[in-house]
Amino acid sequence: MSRLSSVLWPRVVLFGDSITQFSFEPGGWGAFIANNLARKCDVLNRGLSGYNSKWAKIVLPQLINQSTDPQNIAAVTIFFGANDSAIKEANPKQHIPQDEYVQNLKSMIEYLKGISITEDKVILITPPPIEEAAWEKECILKGCQLNRLNSVTGKYARACVEVATECGTDVLDLWTLMQADNQDFRTYLSDGLHLSQKGNDFLASHLWPLLEKKVSGLPFILPYWADIDHLNPEAMLKAS
Template sequence: MLGPAVLASCVAQLAMRPTFVTFGDSITQRGFAPGWTGQLADAYQRRVDVLNRGYNGYNTRWALQLLDRVFPNNTAAPPPRLVTIFFGANDAALPDRGSARQHVPVEEYASNLRAMVAHLRSIGVPAVILITPPPISEPDRLVHVEKTYGVRLAVPERTNEAAGQYAAAAEAVAQELGVPCLNLWRAFQEVPGWQQGLLNDGLHLTQEGNAEVYHLLQALIDERFPELRVSRIPQDAPDHSAIDPQDVPVAFEKHFAKQQRRHETEAAQQAARSPSREEL
């Protein structure tokens, strides 16, 4: 039997607008300009607050230093309902070329992903998705470096082969830990003309590339976490068409009463499935 304190805590958390957090490198940081994180936020408007926590240039080694700040475990606020972890493009920079300072060995990369998932689980995040680095268009990386920095390289600082190794490592970690994985390295290369159609500098995403990430991610959310589908998360206030100008409070009372019943049902199910934080 559930204790009243546990049930009340679950109801209180569900009554707040839930959050999704996108945690990653520059491909995530640029996701609102416009990009895949912006499209995710648009799809869940008035239902979920989508928080972008992207850090340009970061690898998993550096990102580990942010875990406790981005995802604190000493707060009264409920944990995010969903977190995406999207690193690897910088980890995969080759150790003997121009971006060597960002390189992280693939074994350490996998270990860092495990540590991130473990931390998120320890604070009660119920849904985690790993996203692999995208493929690399090596000729376009050479062009980008020359145009941006005035440096003509004989070989690129990143290769598609290396990116594929890190994508495989992320996918293996996801399978090991039982979390979904969106393998962009594989999915992008199935799109004809992906080199310029989905990537704008051999690495970062075009508008079409951002749209592709959003659609693939939304499909994965819908498949693996059906309770987080847009249609399953109610809006946090009544629609304006339900408000009677002559008796404004009625629509709000009905909406919040319906929400409360739904939250109580979900809270009971959630508390029955998982131990409380105090028990972890």
């Protein structure tokens, strides 16, 4: 018996913390990307709520490696920093020093390059801004003190941009874009840290042009229905 060839979808991997994990919820930015790439790419959500870049660096080789066919990956987003930038005294478990955060991002980019996922396929995303008053209310409900400051998160965001420049990747600087022109960035956040519907829309609209450049040459997978010969569909649809 002959073996049929498999139809392989190229893949886009969204790798990040809770903002990525939640991105496939209704109206989420990941769901928007997946919908835009239907019949062109599989969009894989590899968001890990609460993770920082140190933990991400450890698990990345378990998520993307030679056995997962890295040559078939069209793009990878790396979206960490919201937890790394937590204040050490208030949240020592998630906090990662800024210089270590930088090295962790570089390490992940180098790892991907080592398995043939070159820097032109990588998009870094900075953490969004922190709305401290709203996030403090969340912290109090959890029995802890305010553990993030927007000014500190901004330093990590700038560091992320510098890594992208040094390593030759694309970058989406959410922290800066959401605060540009004195706009009220609070509307982009649901609880001071995570994204609201408007924030998801904002991220999706700015990420899509960067991602589209990387997948624009990919073909529509399997024939359009109207092009199929209904009297002999096997001629176009059956793999040899």
